[in-house]
Amino acid sequence: MKFKVTKRGLFITVMLAWPLIHYLVFGLFLQIQTLLYSFKNWNPYTGKQTWVGFDNYISAFKSMANDGVWTSAIKNSLLFIPINMLSIILSLLVALVLYRKIPFARFYRIVYFFPSIISIVVVTMVFSFALNPTQGIVNGMFDLLGLEEWKRAWLGDTQTALISVFVFCIWAGIGWNNVILTGALQRIPTDYFEVGKLDGITFWNEFRYIVLPISWSTISTLIILGTSGAFTIFLQPMLLTNGGPFNSSTTVALEMYRLVVEKNSYGLAAAYGMIFALIGFVVVWTVKWLTERFETVEI
């Protein structure tokens, strides 16, 4: 077999070279490393690596069953799936209402998108200040309303910390989904709505027979991203509560990050990574399969 160097072939090679190298190193190579790491152990003092077989997996499964930190992390990460779905549903409702050009619709869209363009550091900081036990807006309002017994250390209370993180994710996340969904709605030809209106279509039927089938590809993408996002979320709890108090608001990804940065347990972290990548893979593909059962319309 003989290769001929053509200008065309050279062009394709040059255009693809860097992106492929980057992908091979930061995608493939790191994935393989993760697999190898999961069978190794690091001596915390000398940094020496030794092969330990399935030891990491055994201790990972043990602590997933017994260790309160991990059971809490797994429960919380899984709870992020319904929370992300709730956020998508609320965003869709917002998008549908704003699409009808109610008064102030443009103002609302601009304001709701605001948390998406400023740094998560700022948004979490603003939110945690609003919830500050002594100087915060929320408790201050309860004071003004005479509802002192409602006051709480929201982010420092095991009963409310996780809920506060969830509320944050929805509060700050609606604008982003809303804009993506608005884009999908705008691509629906307006005659569809006009014909519907002439037939006296109800809001629900319009939603069911026009909006949902046509923008389903966008909605299902958001659903899939929301599902896989549940397994990788950690910045929000890290910046708001640092997973506390007493690990009540920690997530799987946050605990893995801690294993690496705080304990240098690269092997154990990699074993968890493999386990959750596998679980996540199965869940995400199941959701993807489910969303594809739904009838869609190409326009």
Place this chain on the structure above:
Amino acid sequence: MIKERRSIGNKVWMIVLQILFMGYALSLIYPFIWMFINSLKSNAEFFQDIWSLPENWLWGNYVEAWSAAHIGKYFFNSVWMTAIGTFTSVMFAAMPAYVLAKYKFKGSSIIYGLAIIGFLIPTIGTFGPWYLLMQNLNLFNPLGVMLGYAGGIGFNMIILYSFFKGISWEYAEAAFMDGAGHFRVFAQIMMPLARGGVVAVCTFAVIGIWNDYFQPFILLQNSSQYTIAVGLANLVEIQKYSADYTVLFAAMWIAVLPVLVMYLILQEKLISGFTMGGIKG
């Protein structure tokens, strides 16, 4: 009669909607205004009453945040990192996107598949190997952060791919007839024709990189290299102990103001940049 009742129902419905929508909007805006008001107070005044207007407007808090808290320096770091990061990330996404969309060759669908698979496997375990790799390559510095942005095969590529797909190949053929090479056709004809997609992807990149916290937080060890997001998070940690909240509020406002102004001027373009991109599964 029925019609009248229906329109009253609609009106009530509309008022309820407006209250809900306005309430949510205020919950997003008011904390920022509250922080601005309190950023002009002395710390003692803030602890006395969180609702009052400042007795004396202490603009000195802003001077202190800018100089003592180095927000000015971080701001400059963020500007150049965002500029370079946006350019490289969009270029390295456009190159494979164009080749995959317009040239047929063995393995092209595999490369496209790589980008899709990236979304569907939640990768979290790679953090440890990445951490050690970056350490071994001596990349705990701005160069390492830049390298992270210069990927290419991923989300941006998929968006640009669909834009290139939609451009007629006749433009390129005409240029080839005139003796233009492949690179020239790409840079001078196809990239400008895909303007809409390029602008949309640049918007994603600018916002994403300006706000990126995690990679710079891990990789930037020297405080003189901090970006504004990392610097601000660091300031939050420091102020937790010294409890000098009003200066912290001022620092936060300095960090937000340029983005806020840019957003208010460009909001129409920014939001349409997001909507036109069109995420599809």
